[in-house]
Structure formats: C-alpha cells, structure tokens
Amino acid sequence: MTFDADAIRAQIPALASGSARFDSPGGTQTPQPVIDAIVAALSAPLANRGHTTEGERNAERIVTGARTALADLLGTAPDTVVFGRSATQLAYDLSRMLGSTWRPGDEVVVTRLDHDSNIRPWVRAAEAAGAVVRWADFDPVTGELRPEHIAAQLSGRTRLVAVTAASNLIGSRPDLPSIAALAHGVGALFHVDAVGYAAHAAIDLTAFGADTLVCSPYKFLGPHVGVLTGRAELLHSLRPDKLLPSSDAVPERFELGTLSYELLAGAHAAVDFLAALAPDARGTRRERLVASFAALQEHEHALSDRLVRGLAAVDGVTLHGRGKSDSPILLFTVKGHRPSAVSRHLAAHGVDAPAGSFYAVEAAARLGLGAEGGVRVGLAPYSSTHDVDRLCAALAELDRT
Structure with missing residues (x-):
C-alpha cells in the first residue's frame, strides 16, 4: 500500500507553523476535513x-x-x-x-x-x-x-x-x-x-x-x-x-x-x-482502515528506526524501557540535563517534544525517573524524515548552547 506523508501534511493547517511536531501522544494536529466537518x-x-x-x-x-x-x-x-x-x-x-x-x-x-x-x-x-x-x-x-x-x-x-x-x-x-x-x-x-x-x-x-x-x-x-x-x-x-x-x-x-x-x-x-491514509485501499471502511493502518505502521516503523539511530549517535542519550519494540513512542533522557531543559532547548529549535511523566506516574517511578520523567517523542501520520533529522540535529547542539 502507498503512503504519502507529504499529502497528509498538506491537509493539516497547524503544520504551517513550521515546527517539527513530536507531541502527538498528547494530542494530534487536526486535518482540514475534520475541521470542515x-x-x-x-x-x-x-x-x-x-x-x-x-x-x-x-x-x-x-x-x-x-x-x-x-x-x-x-x-x-x-x-x-x-x-x-x-x-x-x-x-x-x-x-x-x-x-x-x-x-x-x-x-x-x-x-x-x-x-x-x-x-x-x-x-x-x-x-x-x-x-x-x-x-x-x-x-x-x-x-x-x-x-x-x-x-x-x-x-x-x-x-x-x-x-x-x-x-x-x-x-x-x-x-x-x-x-x-x-x-x-x-x-x-x-x-x-x-x-x-x-x-x-x-x-x-x-x-x-x-x-x-x-x-x-x-x-x-x-x-x-x-x-x-x-x-x-x-x-x-x-x-x-x-x-x-x-x-x-x-x-x-x-x-x-x-x-x-x-x-x-x-x-x-x-x-x-484514517481510512484514506492508504489511498489505493479498497473495500469497506473497516477494510480500508486495516489497510491504511498497515501502511501507516510501515511508515512509522521506518521513522522509528531512523529516530533510534539518530538518538544513539548523540552522546549522553538514554532510551528508556525500549527492548525490541518498534513503537512510535519513545522516551529519553540526556545525561547532565533535566528533561524540562532539553524540551525547552528543542522548542527553541522549532522541535516540539514535551517532557514529564505524562500521567504515567507509576511507570516513571518504576523506570527510576520520578516526577521529572523524560522527553517523550511520538510519531504521527504527518511525521517526516525531515522532522526526525531536525530533532536529532537540535539535540546534538545541546552542549554547544
């Protein structure tokens, strides 16, 4: 199935702000057809x-x-x-x-x-x-x-x-x-x-x-x-x-x-x-949803791999609670920097990646992170390789500012 992130991005007015949005686990941006409805x-x-x-x-x-x-x-x-x-x-x-x-x-x-x-x-x-x-x-x-x-x-x-x-x-x-x-x-x-x-x-x-x-x-x-x-x-x-x-x-x-x-x-x-994320999908809406999610997963898995490799290349970054999972939600910390400070640094570089425990207080405690939590990055249908590269590049600048 085909998946065209650029075509999806073109239908989401909020992305015109120019930020690389990794805050989707807290709420996604809204496509124009949803606004119109x-x-x-x-x-x-x-x-x-x-x-x-x-x-x-x-x-x-x-x-x-x-x-x-x-x-x-x-x-x-x-x-x-x-x-x-x-x-x-x-x-x-x-x-x-x-x-x-x-x-x-x-x-x-x-x-x-x-x-x-x-x-x-x-x-x-x-x-x-x-x-x-x-x-x-x-x-x-x-x-x-x-x-x-x-x-x-x-x-x-x-x-x-x-x-x-x-x-x-x-x-x-x-x-x-x-x-x-x-x-x-x-x-x-x-x-x-x-x-x-x-x-x-x-x-x-x-x-x-x-x-x-x-x-x-x-x-x-x-x-x-x-x-x-x-x-x-x-x-x-x-x-x-x-x-x-x-x-x-x-x-x-x-x-x-x-x-x-x-x-x-x-x-x-x-x-x-969502049912139209794979534009060549056919059948009932349920069938088109299943096909579209399969295409979306391929897109998000590829971006997740790119993101994991990019984060691994930055000194001091630790990914938390991630074994073999290829989920499009990741949590990381940077040695020597509070998560909230990392989030502010990224925001100053046009990358929206919030920090905290995000109401998963038991999980954050079990990971040894406490109330500070970590920086959470999540992917969405509108996420792009350019977004991922911007995040990793901004993170690499952290100790230079």
Whole structure:
C-alpha cells in the first residue's frame, strides 16, 4: 500500500507553523476535513435528536454516523459505542458501575505500566468496595508487560484486569489476547485502555479479548471526545445512574445529557481520514482502515528506526524501557540535563517534544525517573524524515548552547 506523508501534511493547517511536531501522544494536529466537518455541523440546523424537524434529523444523522464510524475503527458494533467527555471520564463511570458489584475481599489487577486513568478509577472503586488492588509489574529494561506478570496476580477472587494496549510513556505493547485468556480463565473481566494504541494500529475488540475498551479521537486526528465500547451483553447488564426520563437504551443509557454533535461529526471525519491514509485501499471502511493502518505502521516503523539511530549517535542519550519494540513512542533522557531543559532547548529549535511523566506516574517511578520523567517523542501520520533529522540535529547542539 502507498503512503504519502507529504499529502497528509498538506491537509493539516497547524503544520504551517513550521515546527517539527513530536507531541502527538498528547494530542494530534487536526486535518482540514475534520475541521470542515465540525464547522458544517455547527452551521446547519441542530436540535435534540429526533425525526421531525431538520435540526432533529441532522443531530440523529450525526450521532448514528459517528457510532458507525467508530465501530468500524474499533472492530465492534455501532450500538455498543458510547461517547463521553474523555476516556478518563468514561473509565471512572465504568469503574463505579462495575465496582458496585464487588464485595470485600474481591481483587482488581492494575499495572505499573499504565496511564493513571487506567489505574486510579479502579483503585478508587476497589477502595469503595473493600476490594484488594493487586499490582502487576513490568520489566523496566525492556518495557515489557508480559502475560506472566499478570498471571502472578490472579486468583479466584479477581474481578477485573485493566491493561494498556500501548504505554503512553514508552510505547510498549502487551500481548492482549494472552492476558485476556488469563483474565477470563479466572472469571474476571478484561478492560483495555487503547488511547495510546488507536492512532497507530488497527483495533479489534474481539481479537483483543477485551470486555470493555476506551480510546480518545483527539489522539488520532479528531476532536476532544472520549469513546467506550464493550461486549453488548455486558453493556446491557450495567445499570448506570441516569435521569429518570432519559433513554434506558444501550448505548444512550451511559451518555449523560446532550452529546456534542459537532465533536461527533469531527470524530466521524477523523475515522474517514484514517481510512484514506492508504489511498489505493479498497473495500469497506473497516477494510480500508486495516489497510491504511498497515501502511501507516510501515511508515512509522521506518521513522522509528531512523529516530533510534539518530538518538544513539548523540552522546549522553538514554532510551528508556525500549527492548525490541518498534513503537512510535519513545522516551529519553540526556545525561547532565533535566528533561524540562532539553524540551525547552528543542522548542527553541522549532522541535516540539514535551517532557514529564505524562500521567504515567507509576511507570516513571518504576523506570527510576520520578516526577521529572523524560522527553517523550511520538510519531504521527504527518511525521517526516525531515522532522526526525531536525530533532536529532537540535539535540546534538545541546552542549554547544
């Protein structure tokens, strides 16, 4: 499949600023078609969803279209796609619902690799229920969270296992199907945080073995909105707090208040944009998404290799938690320089690469980095070899300024 990064870059107005953008793990830049979809939604008549007036029909069309698009992206069914303000909000909502069924002595497994949004909601829900939190470690040298790390924490009292699909700090990707089999083997639910994964590879809820999964469209060229999906039978069994007259249908029962129609229109457009990353892909939107992600992975793998070689050539640079992974998210530090100072130096050279722990506080601590964390660089569909070379060249200038 072909992949044309220059053609993609030409459709993203923010790149006209000239910076080399490596801050995509915190949020990608927005393509013009996504911007246009948001503007079009706000420019047309809108009302609460319905079938009578033009505004009602527009709202209904936007919501159903967005559910179908996100279902294609996540390998799930449209009527299992739930929208919320953020993945964090949806994780907290889900943790409260599931936690209400836990009893003292039940157990919940979280990992030290995860973003805190896939740790703290489950910890708080366990505390409220009197359940026990069990922590799965990861290898700080390779960054790997292996199935045996999870298996060591499981028991007949385990009710839920929560694991990231890709670390937002170091990019490592656990073996989700194997972990799912372990969780289901003891009768536990398996929740996946796919926020750091969805921008880079195709997702299939069933193939992952996930019972529930969250992601954030603003990490894959869309607007700021959160998405949750899950097994239909599980979602139908959950009873969230809701207003009496609001719909009890799934997925509406989980969506509190009126949805942000313009953001859903933008999320839909972002999925369509992703499906066209490989312009010669054919078939259904799902088939085109799978083909486009395969082409994107080839592009990002080549850039990752170039980036790793470039960083290795700079004295004092240490890559953290990176074994055989070719993930497009890397974390590094430079001997003798605070990460925040390195980030400021890069910014002065037109390279946006932020520093910190990025809410992965447990992972940063396990890596021995603490609150300072490191400098995180992430690739996106619009990343180029020129961007990579600019970053490495600016880094090489660090001790000369």
